[in-house]
Amino acid sequence: MRVLLAGGGTAGHTSPLLATADALRRLDPSAEITCLGTPRGLESRVVPAAGYPLELIAPVPMPRRPNADLVKVPTRLRGAVKETLAVLDRVRPDVVVGYGGYVSVPAYLAARRRGLPLVVHEQNALPGLANRLGARIATRVAVSFPDTPLRHAEYVGLPIRRMISQLDRAASRAEARAFFGLDPDRPTLLVTGGSQGATRLNRAVSGAAGTLAGAGVQVLHVQGKHGGAEPVPTSVPYVVLDYVDRMDLAYAAADLVLCRAGANSTVEAAATGLPAILVPLPIGNGEQELNARPVVDAGGALMVDDAAVTVEWVAATVPGLATDPARLQRMGSAAAALVPRDADERLARIVLECALKARR
Numbered sequence: 001m002r003v004l005l006a007g008g009g010t011a012g013h014t015s016p017l018l019a020t021a022d023a024l025r026r027l028d029p030s031a032e033i034t035c036l037g038t039p040r041g042l043e044s045r046v047v048p049a050a051g052y053p054l055e056l057i058a059p060v061p062m063p064r065r066p067n068a069d070l071v072k073v074p075t076r077l078r079g080a081v082k083e084t085l086a087v088l089d090r091v092r093p094d095v096v097v098g099y100g101g102y103v104s105v106p107a108y109l110a111a112r113r114r115g116l117p118l119v120v121h122e123q124n125a126l127p128g129l130a131n132r133l134g135a136r137i138a139t140r141v142a143v144s145f146p147d148t149p150l151r152h153a154e155y156v157g158l159p160i161r162r163m164i165s166q167l168d169r170a171a172s173r174a175e176a177r178a179f180f181g182l183d184p185d186r187p188t189l190l191v192t193g194g195s196q197g198a199t200r201l202n203r204a205v206s207g208a209a210g211t212l213a214g215a216g217v218q219v220l221h222v223q224g225k226h227g228g229a230e231p232v233p234t235s236v237p238y239v240v241l242d243y244v245d246r247m248d249l250a251y252a253a254a255d256l257v258l259c260r261a262g263a264n265s266t267v268e269a270a271a272t273g274l275p276a277i278l279v280p281l282p283i284g285n286g287e288q289e290l291n292a293r294p295v296v297d298a299g300g301a302l303m304v305d306d307a308a309v310t311v312e313w314v315a316a317t318v319p320g321l322a323t324d325p326a327r328l329q330r331m332g333s334a335a336a337a338l339v340p341r342d343a344d345e346r347l348a349r350i351v352l353e354c355a356l357k358a359r360r
Contacts, residue, residue, distance in 0.1 A: 001028060001355050004091055006036040006107035007099030008043030009059075012123055015264050016344075017043075017099050018050050019159035020121075023348035031352075034091045036084065038103050055091070057083040059102040080106035081113075088114050094355035095119060097347075100131045108134040117354040121347055122148055123158055123263040125290035140350050144263055144343070145294065156350070157343030158267040163248040165341040167272050176252035180220055182237050187215075187322045190254035190274075191229075192222040192244075198260055200306060201279060202228035205258060207311035208318070209238050215319035220253055256322045258314075261288035261303070266295060270339045275331035276301040277318070279309055300335025 005021055007013035017035065024031050035052050037043035038059040047054040060076045084106040088096075096111040097119045098104040104120075108130075111118045120134040125145040127135070135141045135150040143150060144158035177184050189212065191205045202223045205212075209231035212219060218237040222244050223229040231238040244250050251257070251272045259265045261278040269276040278301050280288035295301040302321075304313070321327065340346070 001030065001352070001359075002032040002034070002091060002093045003351060003355065004034050004036055004088070004093035004096045004107070005099075006096060006104050007101055008035075008037035008041035008047075008103050009101040010042055011046075012262050012264055013099045013101045013104075014041070014043045014046055015161065016121060016123060016159040016347075017097075018046065018052070019161045019344040020097065020347050020351070021050070021052055022161060023159065023344035024351060027345065027348050028352060034087075034093065036087060036103055036107055041102070055087045057087065057103060057106060060105060077106065077109075081109050084110035085113065088116070094358050095351055097121065097351055098131070098134050099123065100128050100134075102130075104130045105133060108137060112137050117358045119347075119351050119354055120150075121156075121159070122150055122153075124148070124287040125263075125293075126285055126287035128285070128287075139354050142347050142350060144267065145291065154350070156346040157340035158263055159344035159347050160264070160268055160271060160341075162344070164251065164268050165271055165344070167248050167252060169252045169272055169274065172249065172252035176249040179246065179249050180239050180241075180253055182218055182220060182239060182253055186218045186236065187325075188254050188256075189217055189219045189318060189322050190222070190250055190257040190259075191219060192250070192257065192259045192265065193224050198224065198279075198281075199226050199228040201258065201260070201309060202226075203230075204309045204311050204314050205229070205318075206231040206238075206240075208314040209234060211315035212236070212319055212322075213238070215323055217319055217322045220250060222250065255325075255328055256318075258318065261292035263287075263291050266291045266301075267339050270295050270300055270335040271341050273332040273336035275321075275328045275335065277321075278303045279306055282306040295335055295338060298334045298338050300331050300338060 007017040117139040120138040121142045122131045142156045143153045206229040213234035213236035258277040261280040278292040
């Protein structure tokens, strides 16, 4: 059985793709899995590192507003579909799976042209343009949040890799803190803006480094490629990294995470029982606030407007929460009870069902 998984750009698309690929291999070790991405995305590094072959096509950005790039979309799309058709003819998949983003629209259109079954997975509570299109022609549509407005949507949850979905944070804490050079006993704040980073969060938290240190709170700060985290030196550990491959250990090291409310960050924190301060991205179509809302309403996280996250806010709010183990325990328990941890296998079974039906 051959499967083509199309998605990339950021970890938001790449992480569930890899989680599905791993689940497919567990369920059907004979499955031949190929991934489809673009040269500019995160997938060009992480997919080969995970051991999966990667085919590349030109990206087709979809402008959110009318601009000069909009008139170039039809020509770019035709070229990308032609490239994708060549990949399909070479790989000969039994089913195509798409996760949204730049690479998915060409994959959806090419799958339709070749008469292949198509499975679409939407990560966010509010779907993007690519998956709204894909859902119209898909064989099956899977979503991460129960009320996602897509045609024929099936709620399966967000596929996350087993190193995270099966993580025992308490059992891994000592190893994780040693891995990052942190104190084994101090309350620990994890800060991450996702694979792209979040300059505002980086500056606000690092600017409060002195206050955090004064409360005894150490920080593991994954600043992303844009940087901006410049903490003053203190006697309390404040570790700044551009990127972390072992997010399971980052979650295990932490008592609290401050992060964007992308689907991956929100669901992974909840699945691991890690209390969160979620800061939705202020641009886009508002999907991050919708992603955060179920966890916040359940008591597993706080949600804060991007504009409110200043050095002063961090200094006034975070130390008290990070040093309140009883409150953190209540938040973590509420979050952990909320999300399915087997979404990777649920989606993989849908993919296998579609492939088997097509073969018959």
